Amino acid sequence: MSIDEGTAARVAKLxxxxxxxxxxxxxxxxxxxxxxxxxxxxxxxxxxxxxMVSVTPMRLKxxxxxxxxxxxxxxxxxxxxxxxxGFFAVPKVVE
Amino acid sequence: xxxxxxxxxxRDALRKGDVSATELAEEYIARVEGADALNAFVHKTPEIAxxxxxxxxxRLKAGDAPSLCGIPLGIKDLFCTKxxxxxxxxxxxxxxRPEYESxxxxxxxxxxxxxxxxxxxxxxxxxxxxxxxxxxxAVNPWRRGNDETKLTPxxxxxxxxxxxxxxxxxxxxxxxxxxxxxxxxxxxxxTGLKPTYGRVSRFGIIAFASSLDQAGPMARDVRDxxxxxxxxxxxxxxxxxxxxxxxxxxxxxxxxxxxxxxIGIPREYRMDGMPEEIEALWAExxxxxxxxxxxxxxxxxxxxxxxxxxxxVIAPAEASSNLARYDGVRFGRRAQLAQGDGITEMYEKTRAxxxxxxxxxxxxxxxxxxxxxxxxxxYNRARKVRTLIKRDFEQAFADGVDAILTPxxxxxxxxxxxxxxxDPVQMYLNDVFTVTVNLAxxxxxxxxxxxxxxxxxxGLQLIGKPWEEGELLNAAYALExxxxxxxxxxxxx
Numbered sequence: 001m002s003i004d005e006g007t008a009a010r011v012a013k014l015x016x017x018x019x020x021x022x023x024x025x026x027x028x029x030x031x032x033x034x035x036x037x038x039x040x041x042x043x044x045x046x047x048x049x050x051x052m053v054s055v056t057p058m059r060l061k062x063x064x065x066x067x068x069x070x071x072x073x074x075x076x077x078x079x080x081x082x083x084x085x086g087f088f089a090v091p092k093v094v095e
Numbered sequence: 096x097x098x099x100x101x102x103x104x105x106r107d108a109l110r111k112g113d114v115s116a117t118e119l120a121e122e123y124i125a126r127v128e129g130a131d132a133l134n135a136f137v138h139k140t141p142e143i144a145x146x147x148x149x150x151x152x153x154r155l156k157a158g159d160a161p162s163l164c165g166i167p168l169g170i171k172d173l174f175c176t177k178x179x180x181x182x183x184x185x186x187x188x189x190x191x192r193p194e195y196e197s198x199x200x201x202x203x204x205x206x207x208x209x210x211x212x213x214x215x216x217x218x219x220x221x222x223x224x225x226x227x228x229x230x231x232x233a234v235n236p237w238r239r240g241n242d243e244t245k246l247t248p249x250x251x252x253x254x255x256x257x258x259x260x261x262x263x264x265x266x267x268x269x270x271x272x273x274x275x276x277x278x279x280x281x282x283x284x285x286t287g288l289k290p291t292y293g294r295v296s297r298f299g300i301i302a303f304a305s306s307l308d309q310a311g312p313m314a315r316d317v318r319d320x321x322x323x324x325x326x327x328x329x330x331x332x333x334x335x336x337x338x339x340x341x342x343x344x345x346x347x348x349x350x351x352x353x354x355x356x357x358i359g360i361p362r363e364y365r366m367d368g369m370p371e372e373i374e375a376l377w378a379e380x381x382x383x384x385x386x387x388x389x390x391x392x393x394x395x396x397x398x399x400x401x402x403x404x405x406x407x408v409i410a411p412a413e414a415s416s417n418l419a420r421y422d423g424v425r426f427g428r429r430a431q432l433a434q435g436d437g438i439t440e441m442y443e444k445t446r447a448x449x450x451x452x453x454x455x456x457x458x459x460x461x462x463x464x465x466x467x468x469x470x471x472x473x474y475n476r477a478r479k480v481r482t483l484i485k486r487d488f489e490q491a492f493a494d495g496v497d498a499i500l501t502p503x504x505x506x507x508x509x510x511x512x513x514x515x516x517x518d519p520v521q522m523y524l525n526d527v528f529t530v531t532v533n534l535a536x537x538x539x540x541x542x543x544x545x546x547x548x549x550x551x552x553x554g555l556q557l558i559g560k561p562w563e564e565g566e567l568l569n570a571a572y573a574l575e576x577x578x579x580x581x582x583x584x585x586x587x588x
Contacts, residue, residue, distance in 0.1 A: 008459075015415065015462040016422070017455055018443035027459075030519060034460055037520045038404045038473065044480050051478030055292050055306060055485065055536030056561060060335045075194040079426035088424050093438050 003031040096122050102166050102265045102319040103346075109155055109165045116155060116165030120148035120209050123167040126263050127211050132588040135248075135257040137172060137230040138180045138213040147209040154207055162322045162346070164207030169258045169267040172213045173220055174200050174310075175299040179210075183301040184228040185218045187421045187449025189428045197299025198331045199268060199310050206326045211264050215254030218451045219418065220275055220303045223525035224514060225253025227453045232511050235283055236261040236584040239549040243587075246508040246551070249279030249525075255313045256283040260584060266314040266323050270300060272307045273406055274529030277541035277556055280313055281503035284543040284552030284582060286575070287313040288320045288568070289529075291561045292536035293338040295324075296331035304413035305336075307406075307533040317542065317572045321345035324564060340562060348565035353573045354388035359496035363399035364528060366505065372553070373502050376545045380500055380555040383544070383577035389570075394496060396487040401480050402531040403523055408464050408477035409534075414454075415461025421449060456519065485535040492560050498570045499558040501528050503541040507551035528556060538564045540571045544578035552582065 008028040012019040019027060073086055082089040096118060099105040108114045124141045144167065151165035175181045175193035182188030196204075204210070215233040217225055224247040225233040233253040235246040237260070248257040252269035256279035259267050269276040271289035280287030288311045295310045302308060312323030325346065330339040360381060365374075381391055423429035423445030430444035450458065464473035491499065505527055514522055532539040538561070541554040557574065559567030 003463075007463075011459045011463045011466070014466060015455075015459045016419075016439070016442040016446055017450065017459065018440075018447035027456075030456060031460065031463065033518050033520060034407065034456075035463075037523075038408055038464075038477075040404045041401060041408070041473075041476050041480055044398070044401055044476075044483065046476060046479040046483070049479040049482050051475050052481040052485065053478075054336075055481075055534075056336075056338070058293070058336070058338065061332075061339070072194075076425075078194055079191055081423055081427070081429035090424055091432065091436060091438050091441055 003028045003035065099265065101315045102163070102322055105166055105265055106162050110160060116148040116151035116209065117145070119165060120144045120167055123211055123264060130261060130263050130588050133234045133236060133257050133261055134231055135215055135233050135254040135261070135263060136169065136212040137215045137254065140179055140210055140212045143179070144209050144211050147204065151207040151209060161206040161326070163203060163326050165209060166266065167209045167211050167264050168203065169211055169214045169255060169264040170200060171252055171255050171268050171270060172216050173270050173301045174268060175301065176200055176210070176213065180213065181301070183219045184216045184230055185449065185451070185454065186229045187427045187445070191427050193299070195299060198296035198333060199300065199327050202329070203326055214258055214267060217251035217253065218454050219301065219414070220251040220270055220272055221414070221453050221457055222250040223274070223278060223522055224511070225250040226511060227451050229451065233257045234511070235508050236588065237283060237508065237551050238584070238587065239551060245511045247282065247511050249282035249508065251275040252279045252313060256280055256285060256287070259283070259285045259313050259315065261588065266312060266319055268310060268327070269313040270308060270310045271533065272303050272410060273533055274526035276311050276313055277529045277539055278504050278525055280541040281543070281552070281554030282508040284580065285313060286316050286320050286540065286542055286571070287311065288324060288540045288564070289532060289538060290324060290328065290564055291538045293336050294328050294538070294562070294564065296329070296334040296337045298331055298333035302417040304410040305417060306413060307410060317568055317575050318346060318349060320540070321349060321568050338562070343565050345565050345568055349569055349572045351387070351569065351573045351576055353384070353570050356389045356497040356570065357392050357495050358384045358389045358570070359392055359394040359491050359499040361394050361396045361399065361499060361501060363396050364501045366527065370506055372547050373505060376553050376555065377502050380544055380574065383574055384500060387573040387577050392496060394491045394499070396491065396531070398480065398484045398487050399531060402484055402534055403527060405477045405480045405484065405534060406526070406530045407460070407523060408473050409481065411457040411461030412465050412474050413461070415458045415465065418454070418458050421446060481534050484531055488535045488537060498567060501556045501558065503528060503554040503556040507547040507549065507553055532558055537561055538567050540567060542571050542574050542578065543580040544574065545580070546582065
């Protein structure tokens with residue numbers, strides 16, 4: 001399947017990665033090559049096959065739904081690029 | 096100081112008091128300091144190593160010394176280490192210093208291991224040559240005879256492989272999503288084990304593809320891998336996919352006796368255009384297993400050729416989800432914003448600047464295969480083929496096969512930059528023999544067994560049954576003894 005520049009731009013937007021317009025043709029070409037490779041999977045008969053959910057059959061452990069951690073505001077904010085007054089700071093989102 | 100080839104030899108000397116952990120640490124700190132040309136260690140932690148060595152000496156003196164007590168190790172940059180830079184070789188995690196410790200490093204340190212520093216790797220473990228790292232390439236200590244061309248140590252655990260191969264540490268942690276422990280181990284003449292999915296906790300390991308990622312040991316030989324695995328493995332309440340199974344003493348299971356064991360030889364691993372020397376290596380390996388008393392059996396794993404395309408749907412899909420967290424808000428690097436930029440521009444600029452080309456490519460491929468209208472055609476189909484790939488192995492094991500022998504890589508280490516012009520799919524072919532194992536959740540180990548015509552190390556892979564790392568290690572031990580690979584790279588760095 002061939003990916004056009006418009007599709008490449010849309011995927012970049014969905015992935016929240018800025019791509020300069022002049023890079024789109026090359027990107028579309030790379031996507032097409034990779035998806036072409038992936039398309040071999042269409043040869044496989046998968047009728048009646050369950051999609052894999054877990055590679056090892058296991059029942060995930062359960063526990064009481066209680067608070068087990070917390071009170072670590074300083075640690076949580078320690079690596080933030082911009083933290084103020086105990087919050088993460090970001091550009092204005094609401095006008 | 097006496098030269099120690101292995102963890103086991105150093106352990107015995109430490110316990111006897113022939114050497115102290117502090118002496119050992121100083122020796123290895125100096126080696127790391129003198130090996131910048133390999134670019135294997137990217138964050139050095141000599142102060143931590145000295146503190147840990149002093150504590151190890153106290154334990155050794157008190158007679159309370161687990162196998163790894165006082166052993167100098169390197170830690171892949173993918174593992175979060177408290178207060179020490181842990182950035183998955185990505186620009187987007189510049190200056191990130193975790194507030195917590197990964198379970199694997201917690202366990203290693205609890206056993207008294209000494210951390211020399213953090214090791215180079217491909218960015219977010221996406222790569223097969225260590226060339227996608229923000230730190231620059233790690234370099235293979237091996238060379239093609241007298242040719243000074245710099246070679247790749249493989250990837251993604253390239254720094255780990257280079258460091259162990261060059262004797263900068265006695266062992267290293269690696270992680271393996273499609274071959275990232277086994278391929279670099281094979282390229283550098285060392286031994287690397289990817290355990291069964293769920294054997295080792297993933298807590299605190301920066302995630303790439305969560306259903307495939309597994310940490311494991313990279314060391315000089317099979318015994319050292321056994322020692323490290325016993326220390327790294329075990330159930331962890333912080334990783335719901337870690338198995339609640341007892342961890343055996345893997346080292347105690349090594350006797351090299353594989354008489355009567357059935358070793359499967361999968362015909363689908365005989366690839367078109369496979370180099371003659373890989374074919375010959377594999378044939379030699381089959382003879383070695385027979386000489387050790389095993390029986391060979393030709394088997395078929397019919398869906399092998401679909402493993403790589405399956406992987407290149409599932410791994411990017413999971414990566415696109417896992418890497419959504421790098422948004423410039425909670426940790427890591429945020430791009431400089433222009434006047435009037437809103438939050439969307441912040442995300443888009445941060446991720447464009449912070450992720451390298453290969454990571455961007457995979458995140459976008461993953462986004463595409465998960466997007467509305469393509470989810471069934473790509474992602475669900477790949478998950479179905481994955482079921483079939485796993486079923487192939489289950490069938491072989493049900494028919495009485497105990498382990499499977501294959502080449503580890505389709506070639507010896509290639510030159511850094513030699514693949515620069517190739518399209519991404521060419522690079523992906525490096526994982527052709529290893530990726531099936533991740534898709535099926537099985538344990539696999541790469542063992543060095545020979546050398547290429549140019550004098551580079553080559554390895555074979557053994558694949559085992561789920562949770563049977565002990566038996567797998569023992570088969571690998573038998574292969575190692577038959578192969579007798581002891582060569583090391585000549586020091587040039």
